[in-house]
Every structure is written in C-alpha cells, then in structure tokens.
Amino acid sequence: MIRSFSLFAMLLATMLITSLLPRAASAPQPGIPVVTEANLARAWGTLHEKTYAFPNGDRYWVKRLEAGTHDQPYTFSLFLPGRTGTFRYIRYADGDPQKPVWSVVNLEETAQLPNAPGFLETADRHVWIGAPIVYRPLGRGTIEEKRDHFLPIAVHKQAGGFALEIRMPVQAGLVSEMWALESSHPLVPWEREQFASIWLALDLQRKAKWLYDGYYYQSPSTYVPSSPDAYWRIPENYVLRSLLFTGQSRAAEDVAYVMLDTSVQNQEAEGYWKTLPLSEWLWQEYGIPDGFFDTRFNTGAAELMLEGCRQYRDTRFCQAAQKYAAFFRDYAARHHFVVDGVNVGWLVADYAHPGGNRKTHVSLNHQLAEINFLLNMYVQFGNPTDRELAAIMLNGVVNLGPKWVAPNGDLYYARFPDGSFGRTDYPYLTYNDLRETQRLYWTVYGREEPELDRLIRSKRAWMDANGVVNPFPE
Template structure:
C-alpha cells in the first residue's frame, strides 16, 4: 500500500470544507465508544448529522452517506454526469456525490432508474465501495486475507469476496467476533465514522516538507471542587508528523497532578518520549508489585531503563506513580486490542539536582495508540509501613486485568463478549479501581487518581442517565436479544455509588447532579422493569438486571447481588440529597427480597444467583459478593428503620454458613 507522509492536522485541513457545524454542536456524540471517530468525521466534514443537533451514532449508515463521505475525501471535485435515477432529487445534498461516484465506478444503482440513497449498508457493501475508491486512488490493493478463520466467510457474496479479503487484510473491517465476519450485518453511522477514520490516512495527500507541526493547543478549566479546593483540568493536543498527541492533566491545590497521555499513530511512528518529569534529591527508591511472586519489590533508583510496569517512585520523601505506556488499537463495540510486544518503558537519568524520568512510547504502527498514566506530587503519598495500604495498592494494579486508557476504564474481555480475541479489553462502566479509591480517605494518591478517573467516566453518561455497556454479550443476545449499548444495573450502580462516596469523603458534592440523574433513571426503570411478589402494603419488586433502549429485548432475570446493590444505592442517595422518594423504592425492593426469600435457598446450602419473571430461581451465586451486598443493605436498612430486616438476616446466615463450610474468604465482617 502507498504510504504518504502527512500529519493528522494536514488530513483534517485537507478534508475540511467548513459547513458551520462543529462536533460539539451534536448533543449525542458523547459518551459513545466511537466518539473520537465521529468527532474526526464531523470535523473533517466527511459526515453530517441527521439534524442540526443530532448525529444519530447508532442509526444505520446509508448508501448516500458513504458516497458523500468518499466524495468529500476526494475534495468534492466537479461532476456533471447525467443521472437517470428517479429517486435522486435534483436538489438532493448528495446529488453531485452520486454523480461523481457513478461516473468513477465507486457505486452503482440497483437499476438505471433506481439508486436507493436511503438504503442501509451491509459490511460487505461497505468493503466493496472502499475497495473501488482505493483502486480509483491508485492505492495498492493486493493485500488479501484468506478469511479461512471466519466460519461465515462462505456467506460473502461473490462480488464482494475480493473487497472483503482486502478490507480485512488492511484492518479496515475486522471480525465481529474471533470467528465471524458478519458480511450482511448493517453498518451503523458510528461504525462508518470509525472505518473512515482508519481509511483516511491511507488516501491522504503527501505532507509537504515545508509544513511545520502545529503548536500544542491547550484548554484549562475547573473540573470539580473538593473540600480541599478546586481541581483544574487541562487538555492539550498536538499533531506531529507521525503521531497525534493528547494530554489531560488534573491538578489540585495539594501539589498532586494526574496526567493521562495518549499517542495515536496516524503513520508508522518510531519510538519516542511522551513525557518527562524530574524529582529532586540525591537518592530514591522504585517499588512495584510482582504479581507472579505476590509480593512487593523495591530497588534503589539508578540510571537505566525499566521495562513496562506500574512504578512507585520516591525521592527524598516525595512520591510519583507511573503506569508506563501500553499500546492498543480500537475494535468494534468499544473493544480495544492490547499489543503486549509494544509496551513502553521508563528511562531514568541522574541530574545535578536529582533524577530525570522519561516516559518512553514504543514504535507504533499506523492505527495503534499508546496511553500512560502519571501522578506527580510534592509530598509523601503512601505509607509503605501500613500493611493495609500495601494490600490496597497491590489490588489497584492497572497493568493486568484492569486498564486505564485516555478515554476511560477497561477490563479484560471474557470469551462471552464480542468481538472477542486474545488480549481484548472492554469498556467497563463500573470503573472498579476508581470506585475503591473513592473510599480511601487516608491516601492522597487514591484521592488524586480516583477522582480524576471518576470525573472522566462521568462524561460517558448518556441521555437516559446511565453509562452504556458497549461490548456485545453473547449470552445476553442469545437469552434476551440484548444488543451492544445496553444498561447493566450492577456496573452503573457501582459507579454512581462511587460518586456518592466521593461527595461524602472528599466533598465533591457537585457530582450529585449527574448521580441524581442516574437515580431518577433507576426509579423510572424499576417501575417499568420488575416482577411483583405479594400485594397491597406487602407488595415487593425484584428489578431486572439488563435492558436496551432500542426496546427490542425480552425481560431479563433479577440477580440478588444486583438487586441488593441497587437498593443500597437508593438508600444512600436518599440520605445524600435528602429525598425520601428514593428510599421508598429501596423499601419496596427489600420487600421483594422478603416476599421471594424462600426461592433463593438452594439444596446445597448456597443461594441461587437469580430469579426469572416466572418465579423460578437458579444459577451459581458468587462466592461472597452477594453476602457483602446483603450485609451493607442490612446496615442501611437498620439505620433507616431502627431494626434489622429478618429476611435479609436469614439469607446472610445461610450464605455465611455455606462460605465457612467451603473455605471462602475475603468477605466483609
């Protein structure tokens, strides 16, 4: 394939034909797994919204939309081919694009008189148009994947076979799972934007040698206020020849600064330094947690290079924490693929006054990006003699199953999620470590990192009030018809509980506005998606666990751990904003547990995992999660009502007996 030298800024500028609409004008771009790609498509004028303020990310992409995007990518050349299509109006905004596409063999009509501009695109049709455009641009299209690893490759129509093989080989269209390509699946507008973003560098004009990189652009503002003062958030972006760099920095009044760095390769890029910082002092130590040995390691600071890891640096009593750059690529449904062989490193140098640390990004291939996390301070952050702190920070690892990237929190993907492959991670609304850090009132590092993470994750709240789970779940799809972008009650409730904890522990009361929005959504959701036990004053509800706003899914089960956590959140929310209506629903949910109590007991002495709308309960419960949830729910119930709930007490005793019998540890006392 032809490779041209260009900057991401040059791509933006060369594609841009100002329309007066900016990405920020569309209210539905954020939060979304493809928001960066959609912003690129809008800012580059490759795509428009469907109305003045609506982009419609999840709506199907149409034939007219794609041909217009490719036409604009070609800088909208003149085209006066006479069309005979009766369904393309003379005043249609895409008229000239269709003329250009037809005259250059990019797209054809269904007949001499029918074009069908509003017909949605399938993945194989998309590949064909991209392939034809690549040929038109005289790009190298010889790269071919056999597609033999995909079980549905035989369903690709013959006319699209070569195009799909090429699109897959160059990474434009990947599998929807490790073994399926889904050639007839409809392409959404978000997916169209994502693939256009991947495709644009392949067809970009050559960068002129006289073009200088644009200077960094920085925007700063007060992100939130704690009881210790304001926290400032600064955003900096810069386009260099091979990479687009972005840095986000949270700075508080206690000398802590949390920096999130992002280097995205718009062209194959050499290894480079993403950030540098210095610590003054004559001696220091570096610590890290060795997961293989389940123990902490430390060594004196010395000049040299440390491999990828999460490092705790101390020089003369001042601490910094660094998660070195790790490299990923965006995949469908908000998934990212991790490349272990492309990890960054930490370079250490001695200076006259102390140590200089350089955050090193490995060489990147086009389309990949590398992210790091850095906390610098002017104080001692962690008491290494405190065993509870050691345990917590061993658990707070961000280089294993948990990852923090520039756009949010990720967790290693289970095989039941799609698309799935080795080293895939999915966007996790719960942001587990951030939630745990929100309770660490004795650790400045937890306060700084945890609050920064929560602030960014809050931006993913959608118009309904919840943070959608973007990855597909095969069992939710099979059992209930739930597509990607669904509501997971547990993940969301855990995250918004963390917001309440941040408000109470750190004084971030401004976060209760969006937390209330979620609470109001949960109240509405519970009213529409529950099944009832009992009647009259004794009526209780069990609230279903999952839902998709497209309205096409079936009612789901209610698991005891989800249900207890939701009631816990509602009691906490009632106290946080002094609004008893939330507690009224929590009481009704507790009555649901009371009325269904006998259904939860299993013959082996454990509890069932979930109950279905027909009243049947089954499934293997978690070892201790449900116990911890019920224990906290009991505490909150007793605080509000002056006495414990007998049904919850019995469920707790049964679960505790089972845990002790089976040697389960780790539960709350």
C-alpha cells in the same frame, strides 16, 4: 448474566482491602483541581493531553497519541531531583499471578524501568507513574494491547537528579498512552504496613488498565470484540473503589478525583453507563445487542459517584449520582416483575437495551445492590422517592422469602422470567449484600427486617457447612 469468576474475584478483593482501614472521612480531600485539556494536530496524527493541577500542589497528567502514519517515537523527559532514588513496583513471584510482591530498584543502578506501574521516589520528588502502553482500538469500547510495541522508560543519571526519557511509539493505526501523578510530598505512607498490603492488591497492569478515557478490564471470551489481550471499558472501577474507601494518602485522594471526573464524562445523557461490547450470552438468551445497561455495574459506578459527592463536595459528582437514581427509578418502573404479597413488590430485571429486548432474569445480588444504593441516596439527599422504590424492591425479595433458599440451604442466584429459581450463588457476595441491606434498613427504619434475617442465617449456615470463610468483618 453470571460474569467470570476472575472479575468478581477482583471486586471481592477490592472490597476486602477497603475494609482494612477506617473509612475515609466525608470531607473535601485535595480540593477541586484546575483541569486543562488540549488536542494537538501533528504531522503523524493527534496528541491529546490532559492535566489536573490540584490545590495541594500535586499534578496529574496523561498523554494519548493517535497515529495515522509511522514516525519516530514522540519523546519527552521527566526530571526527578535528588542524589538517590527508587522505583517501587509489583512483580509476581515465580511468575504466579496469585503471588504479587513489592520489588524496589535503585535508580542509580538501572538504565531503564521495568514495564509496570509504580512509584518513583527521591528526597524531593514523588511520582506514581503508569506503564507505557500501546494498543489497537477494536471498537465497542474495547482495546487490544500490543505488548511487543512499547518502548521502556530510560533512566539517565545527571547532575542533581535523574532524567527519565519517555518514548511513545508513533505507528499507524495504533494508540500510545502514558500517565503520571507528580508531587513534592510522599504519595503513600509506606511506613504504615497495611498500606503496602492495600496497594499490592491494586492491579493496573495485568487484568486492568487505566487509560485516558476510563478504566478497562480484561475482556471475557463471550464479549465481542475480544482477544487474549483485549480490555473493555467497564462502568464500575474497582481500583477507584479502593482509593475512595481507604483514602489516607495523597495518591488515593488525587487519582480518585481524576477517575471520578473521567467517569462523569462517560455517563450517558439519560443517566447510565453503557456496556459497549456485545455479550454473546445476552444476545442469544434475551436479544440484547451491544451498548446495553447492566444494573450491577451501573449501580456500582453510581455508588462511587455518591461517595465522591460526599468526599469532594463536587456538585458534578452529586448530580451524576442523582441523575443515575432518576434514570433507575424510571427503568425500574418499566422493567420489573410484580411479586404479590401483603405489600406489593417488584423484582427489577438485571439487563436491558434502549432498543428493546426480552425481559431478563433478576439476580438476588443485583436487586440487593440496587436497594442499598437507593437507601444510601435517601440517607444522603432525603428524596422520599428513593426510599419508596427501595421499599417496593425489598418487598419483591421478602415476598418470595423461602423460595430463594435452595434444598441445600444455599440461596439461588436468580429468579427467571418464567418464575423459576436457579443457578449457583456466589460463595459470600450475596451474603454481604444481605447484611448491608439489613444495616441500611436499620438506619432508615430503626428495626431489622425479619425475612432478610432468615435469608442471612440460611446463607451463613450453608457457608459454615461448606467451609466458606467470609473475609469481611462481621
């Protein structure tokens, strides 16, 4: 399935900003936090609370209110010591979503915070705080935001600091949430200019939400359920990708851990992450119902687990990556097309459902992402079965060689079950996937793969002829 341009634009933007800084060191960052969780019964429903207490003294907390009846708002305070303070948040110039800019307000001059995630800063306290959100659960891992129900955070100047009054609506059938990361130290080094640009690109307000149980992205109109204000829980977290691969800030190191920990809890016992909504396109084309397996989203999620394993040395993240690799090896053995050649190759189907479905097409970018993950797993853990499957899948690509190339020199997006090729490829996503495959091939085998080189050169020539600029370093 070709996803909406906006979704892959987010992925590509995230990949771009992670290339602006050196890769985060593969060493434990903030340390393993102590996690506490409570589910508290109230007269109006249930209050869920979770806290991560990090060894560096930072504290992340999240609250979720599930209301069964109407009641007065649930109210609590957050105190910030300091004579002066600011709130840094993202606004959009001229209301244009393509023009995000930083805006800073002085706490002593405002009565309430703008409804946006942002950074509260005084001399003694630093807080990354989410925007209050109220939503209606739609089922199938989807929520519908109720923007007219939220209550703004009030700011009260007091002796010695500022008291933030946070009110969470209690309304039957709706859920209210709030989260924050608190620290006694600066969370982001804003004095380094590139950090302002990197964090400006991280969207947790318009197209994406960070909630108690995961990362949600704006629902495509072809998903069921859906609405203009709907968001679905997507396996691959693009904000997490940026936090992991840029790092170099307390906010990134702390919240990346929280996001990884939440993703582990969403992993199925079999080792994969379900796409919970129904895709009308996949249902009509291949008979795939809701709760299906999407290879690209899953491989992206597992890649983040592998990076979390490297950085935090948390055995659960390492085991989650290995669990997915084991699942994928079994999946590939049952859902592939054989491609004959000097060495037999496999093309692995993009989508499947545990209940069964017609075999789907194979997108070149999906296949390459899977190969890259398997080679990265082999480099990390040395399991020869990962390298062997990657080799068979790479054979599936190179055995078809020039058949991937369209008459105009571009690459075809996918090969279909009837053996035909078609659909327009992404401008540069697949090109960079190919380059990463070649890089990993060199790492493992000490040489380049010639057919990959031909595909790379064909795609590059098409990009040059059509004015497509690759934003990533080459």
